[in-house]
Amino acid sequence: MAVTKEKKVAILEDLKAKMAWAQSIAFTKNEGLTVEEITKVRVELRKANSSFTLAKKTLIKIALKEVYGADIDMSMLPGQVAMLCSNKDAVEGLGKLNELTKEIVVKKVPKMVFVASYFEGSVKGADETKAIANLPSRETLLGRLVGSMMSPLSGLARFLDAAKTELETTGNSKVWDLIGAVKAEKAPVAEVAAPVEAPAVVEETPVAQAEEVVAETATETTEEAAA
Numbered sequence: 048m049a050v051t052k053e054k055k056v057a058i059l060e061d062l063k064a065k066m067a068w069a070q071s072i073a074f075t076k077n078e079g080l081t082v083e084e085i086t087k088v089r090v091e092l093r094k095a096n097s098s099f100t101l102a103k104k105t106l107i108k109i110a111l112k113e114v115y116g117a118d119i120d121m122s123m124l125p126g127q128v129a130m131l132c133s134n135k136d137a138v139e140g141l142g143k144l145n146e147l148t149k150e151i152v153v154k155k156v157p158k159m160v161f162v163a164s165y166f167e168g169s170v171k172g173a174d175e176t177k178a179i180a181n182l183p184s185r186e187t188l189l190g191r192l193v194g195s196m197m198s199p200l201s202g203l204a205r206f207l208d209a210a211k212t213e214l215e216t217t218g219n220s221k222v223w224d225l226i227g228a229v230k231a232e233k234a235p236v237a238e239v240a241a242p243v244e245a246p247a248v249v250e251e252t253p254v255a256q257a258e259e260v261v262a263e264t265a266t267e268t269t270e271e272a273a274a
Contacts, residue, residue, distance in 0.1 A: 062110035069132035073164040076126045097140030100130045123163040145180035
C-alpha cells in the first residue's frame with residue numbers, strides 16, 4: 048500500500064522529533080522480525096529510556112540531515128532499517144539492543160545487526176557502532192565507582208559487626224583487644240629518639256696550661272741531671 052504524501056510528512060516529523068531528543072542514534076538492519084519480536088524489543092528498550100522505530104531509509108536520511116546537518120550514505124543502510132534512539136544515556140540503549148540481538152536469532156544468525164550510528168556529532172560505521180554498543184553505560188560506570196568507594200566502609204562495617212559479636216559472647220575485654228589491634232595497625236611509626244648530645248669540650252685555662260709546661264720542664268731537668 049502506497050504511503051500518502053501527508054503520511055510521509057507525519058513520519059518525517061516524528062523521526063525528527065525522536066532524533067532531536069536522542070543522546071545517540073543507531074541503525075540496524077533487520078531480517079525476518081516478527082510482530083512479537085518487534086514488540087519485545089520496544090518494551091525492553093523503553094526500560095532503557097530508548098525507542099525503536101522502523102522507517103524508510105530515505106526519510107531517515109532526510110531527518111538526520113535536517114536535525115543535525117549530518118549526511119549518511121545510503122549504502123550504510125542496507126535492507127530493512129530500524130532507528131534506535133537512546134534518550135538518557137548515549138550508550139545504554141545500544142547496550143540493551145546489543146543484548147537483544149543475541150537473543151533474537153534464527154539458526155544462530157541475529158535478526159538485527161548494527162550497520163551505522165550517529166554518535167557524539169559524527170556518523171559511525173558498523174564496526175565503530177558495535178564497539179560502542181559493547182561499552183558499559185554511564186549508570187554501570189557510576190555503580191562501579193560507588194562500589195570501589197564503599198569498600199573501605201564495608202571493611203569498617205565488618206569490623207564493627209565482629210566487635211559487636213565479641214562483646215556479646217566474650218565481654219568488654221576482648222572487644223578492647225580488637226580495637227587496640229586495629230589502632231596498632233594504623234598507628235604512626237614511633238618517633239625516633241632524640242640524639243644524645245656529645246659531651247662539651249672543656250677548654251683548658253691559661254693556668255692549667257702553665258702548670259703543664261712547668262711539669263714538663265721539671266721532668267726534662269731531672270732527666271738531664273741524671274744523665
